[in-house]
Amino acid sequence: MKIGIDLGGTTVSMGVVDDNYKILAEAEFKTADCRTPEQLSSIVIDGTKKLLEDNGISKEKITFIGMGCPGEIDTEKGIAVAADNLPIEKIPFAKMLSETFGAPAKLDNDANCAAWGEHMAGVSKGYKNVVTVTLGTGIGGGIIVDGKLLHGKENHAGEIGHMVIDIHGKRCGCGRIGCWETVASTRALIKEVEHQARYAPNSRLGKLIAANGSHANGKTLFIAMSEEDNMARSIFNDWIRSLEVGMWNVINIFRPDMIVISGGISKEGENLLAPLRHAVGKCSTLIRAGRLGGNAGLIGAAALDEMNI
Numbered sequence: 570m571k572i573g574i575d576l577g578g579t580t581v582s583m584g585v586v587d588d589n590y591k592i593l594a595e596a597e598f599k600t601a602d603c604r605t606p607e608q609l610s611s612i613v614i615d616g617t618k619k620l621l622e623d624n625g626i627s628k629e630k631i632t633f634i635g636m637g638c639p640g641e642i643d644t645e646k647g648i649a650v651a652a653d654n655l656p657i658e659k660i661p662f663a664k665m666l667s668e669t670f671g672a673p674a675k676l677d678n679d680a681n682c683a684a685w686g687e688h689m690a691g692v693s694k695g696y697k698n699v700v701t702v703t704l705g706t707g708i709g710g711g712i713i714v715d716g717k718l719l720h721g722k723e724n725h726a727g728e729i730g731h732m733v734i735d736i737h738g739k740r741c742g743c744g745r746i747g748c749w750e751t752v753a754s755t756r757a758l759i760k761e762v763e764h765q766a767r768y769a770p771n772s773r774l775g776k777l778i779a780a781n782g783s784h785a786n787g788k789t790l791f792i793a794m795s796e797e798d799n800m801a802r803s804i805f806n807d808w809i810r811s812l813e814v815g816m817w818n819v820i821n822i823f824r825p826d827m828i829v830i831s832g833g834i835s836k837e838g839e840n841l842l843a844p845l846r847h848a849v850g851k852c853s854t855l856i857r858a859g860r861l862g863g864n865a866g867l868i869g870a871a872a873l874d875e876m877n878i
């Protein structure tokens with residue numbers, strides 16, 4: 570049995586998996602209120618202890634512990650160096666976990682873990698060259714080349730959301746202009762939906778958003794489209810075009826066997842994938858939605874011992 574831990578800005582989830590990456594037990598704890606590295610470390614360590622205790626699993630049965638963290642990671646030393654939304658200051662998680670549970674431990678970036686999870690136990694299992702595109706507040710990437718995660722210098726590879734696709738575009742959080750995620754992330758889509766609906770309150774989309782306290786989400790748009798709202802369709806088509814531009818850049822650079830689309834909006838399945846495949850056109854690269862959903866990071870972390878770096 571192995572343990573996978575997926576640390577995020579609001580929660581940390583941990584699970585015990587068997588050799589086939591089936592989740593046998595899992596738990597989740599809040600991290601949003603953590604103010605110091607000590608508090609955060611104890612939530613991770615004590616939470617993992619509690620997971621084992623609550624499920625009657627002795628630590629002697631654990632053969633490996635893997636953990637995915639946001640931000641900057643030193644994978645060689647197993648240290649979480651820094652992160653934007655969490656009080657991380659050089660926390661030696663691998664050492665702490667290994668000493669507490671008596672098994673080897675490894676750390677990697679959260680987006681890499683999600684990509685690795687789909688590769689080891691999800692939709693891209695068996696494919697050697699895969700790029701995972703995670704659509705959310707930004708666009709995250711996990712790149713697998715010849716069956717290995719691409720880490721790059723200081724683990725900074727895979728920032729596909731920050732490739733510039735419009736030099737006259739909008740300012741990105743990273744400081745540059747016209748990054749892919751400024752126009753093609755889920756957040757960019759929702760912002761555009763809210764913006765346009767403000768000027769058309771009587772449209773189907775406008776009414777749906779008004780009924781939802783003036784807030785849109787991915788679902789609102791798909792509901793309006795299913796009711797043949799022209800404005801919703803036009804916003805969606807523009808967004809698909811922005812996604813397509815970046816997808817082709819990814820395809821031209823890596824020519825992967827598969828691009829895995831993950832993030833909450835991937836739950837829309839073919840409503841999202843079919844137009845995207847159509848936009849990308851003739852290309853042998855498969856475009857699929859992730860299969861493991863929110864568990865991809867946890868499962869990928871538990872599988873980090875199967876990667877030779």
Ligand SMILES: [Zn+2]
Pocket residue numbers: 730731732741742743744745748
């Ligand atoms: Zn950027």
